[in-house]
Amino acid sequence: MSPAPAPVIAQRFPGRSVLVTGAGTGFGAEIAVRAAQEGARVGVHYRSSKDGAEKTAARIRELGGEAELFQADITSWDDVKAMADAAFAAFDGLDVLINNVGDVAREQMSWRDITEDSIDHVLDVDIKGTMFCIHEFGARMLDQGHGSIVNIGSTVIVRGSARAPQYAAAKYGILGATKSYAQAFAPTVRVNVFAPGFIETEATLSRQDWQTGRGDTLRKLTPMGRIPGPAELAGTALFLASDDAAHMTGGYLVADGGYNMVGA
Incomplete structure (x- = not known):
């Protein structure tokens, strides 16, 4: 079998600004780099992984792109407000926010191992933190007259998670927040969910x-026959922020290699 051709990277964001939360590692780092490859000025957010964020920024600058680092704990509303103010000042506005930060309770191998602390933490990060970001960045996008927000969800809401019910509950919460703010911000600011299936990040592997x-x-259960790495799905996530998705808001876009086959 001949190898798949290299992807054609379109220039969907020339002159635009994109901020990616949790861009120091994993999927967030690849979304940030892909945004730069597509012409965007990129905001690289991190909470504690400063070294990772600096590596992501270095990759962007090696491409000839512009990168700005932003530190915040997204579970703190004050932190999110300060980050939004700083990002809008640094880029003279902001075109796109990718809410990538999330906790999947990765170390939990069974529902029997669930703890109250884990429930609190996952819901705080995935729901409350994401809502703070949508709220603050979206309000500023409304004031500037345009913008797009993409929340990274999961196909776990299709099948649930016997391993980590708190994670599935949190991702359902993100879908509800997305639909609510999509209605509140329409037609000026679009808000959508990108739902990847399994991704072979370093943490997953x-x-x-x-x-x-x-x-x-x-x-074996995936019709496409493989589990992709994060770089392969970065462009799909950014599609929802592009002009090609201009009539999409409150949507839920799945990219899981056919594993769930969601639809009518």
């Missing part, structure tokens, strides 16, 4: 269950 057969099982 290091999981015990992934290494002991789960990865192989899921590949």
Whole structure:
């Protein structure tokens, strides 16, 4: 079998600004780099992984792009307000926000291991933190007269999660927040969910269950026959922020290799 051709990277964001939360590692880092490849000036947010954020910024600058770092704990409303003010000042407005930060309770291998602390943390980060970002950045986008927000969701809301019910509950919450703010901000600011299936990030590949057969099982159950890395899905996430998606708001876009086959 001949290798797949290299992807054609369109210039969908020349002169525009894109801020990606959690861009120091994993999927967020790849979205940030892909945005730069497509011509965007990029905001790289991090909470504690400053080294990772600086590496992402260095990758962007190596491409000839512009990168600005922003530190915030998104579970703090004051932090999010300060980050939004700083980003709008740095870029003289902001065109796109990608809410990538989320906690999947990765270390929990069974629903039997759930704790109240874990429930609180996952809901705080995934729902409250995402809502703070939508609220603050979206309000400023309304004032400037345009903008697009993409919340990174998950296909876990299709099938649930016997392993980590709090994670599935949190992603359902993001869908509800997305639809609510999509209505509140329309038609000026669009708000959508991008829902990837399984992604082979470094964190996923290091999981015990992934290494002991789960990865192989899921590949067999996926019609496309493989689990992609984060770079492959970065452009799909950014599609929802592009002009090609100009009539989409309150939407839920799935990219899971056919694993769930969601639809009518």
